[in-house]
Amino acid sequence: MTTKRIENPMPEPSQLTELIDSMSASTNPQTATTLQILHNLQYQHLWTSLQIHATPADMASSAEDPRPTLISGIPPHRVYTHPDEQLYMLERGLRDDDLRPERLFVIPTAQGQRWSLRRMAAVFDAMSDIEVAADDESDTVALPEGAKAEKLEEYYRKRAEADITKEWGSKRALLGMVDKGMGGEGTVVYYIVQEGEVKPRQN
């Protein structure tokens, strides 16, 4: 029996590791988490126009409780549609793909991180103050013509109303969670978090 000599015992660092090494100068663990989730969104879920936002400095933070960051980006398909909104769209023959893509916030977290309602509320409050750099959202979707355009316009008007009455839900974000503990294999899971009591999608 012959044993093969291992020439290079250290494997090449992964794309992700390289990204984290190149992007984060600080030792803040939150930065690495944020980058890992950003990487996942970009290459696994094919999000575009991704940005990283810092939350206001007055938020409580400590070494083991770093200040949360936020990611925003545009998903290739709509991630969430409120059930009443879905009904409205169905009645008008509109599909998710007809709508112009929208920017969605993602809260990057790591499993084992300590969270609280205060932290969650602070992140949600910070979301409305964050200015998103202007991006070319309009040219990514072909403008429909004729009756559909009219219906879309009607839909956007109704949506503007719903944003005020909050009948189609209020502020929402994705909670991205990465397993970084012992044996963590870098899976990221996503949960939709919305402020207030928003009825579930399938009931």
Next chain:
Amino acid sequence: MDNPTLPIPISYISGRYLLFSIDAVTYLRREHHICGVLIGTLSQLPQQNVFLGLPLELMPEEARLLVDKGVACIVDEAKAHGGMESLAEEDRRQYLRELESQGLHASRLLSDRRDQNREQVLKKLDEKSRAKALKAKEKKEDKDVSSPASEAKEEPLDLVAPEPTTSTPASKNTGRQQAMGVTPATSYPPLPQPNSSQHLPPPEVPLSYPLFAHLSTRGYFLSPGLRFGCQYVAYPGDPLRFHSHFLTVSSEWDEGIDLMGIVNGGRLGTGVKKGFLLGGPQKSRDEAESEAERVESVRTFSIEWAGM
């Protein structure tokens, strides 16, 4: 549908909050969205737990909410019944007489209804037989043949009819002595209603009370959440008509939340077509002067699996 007199006394018996009056139970469910849990079973068959009846057990949160709203009061039932022994003989007799008259009233109502039903049935039979006779007559005229057989056919029906009419007055007469047994579920007619000085203080509630009260004021019906692995199950309307919307878990503002708990709740909720609702008051018990102040400061977040 009589509304009970307010405040409704909630019986506090060995650490439980119970309701014994069916009027109070239906009123609270209808007007205040309080469902409670029926826990009464048959003393002969205590194992059967499919069809439960009175009393209705309330969660401390439910009892507290009703007391805070001024709809109910808490009564120490053991103390309130101390007066039972000192009940005057005259009062006792009068109460028994009252029960008997109630029983008579009930049996009279029942027999009246029975009579009505019978009359209706007889009327129908009568009409039928008359119609038959008419038809038979027409036939006879058509055939121009008179046969006594058709008259004989009618006879048995006529015989049935007079029999009950003779028996009904008899049953009405006998109804006098057979009063139905009435077992009152509450003991407040013989005993005086406990006055406000005898009421117990509002119930002690868990830290999750503000979230409970917050959801209740938003019109949700809440029931205990053990079956779904949460604190409360929130229904958008009466649980008999609606599926629930949320599995609810309360947390204090600075209490640590394990992210795995959010995954568990989110997954469980999505698995049973519900949302996972996490919420709590912004003020701790030290910061707030009253529970009402805490209820005001509640914020909630609904969580669902994103499916990606």
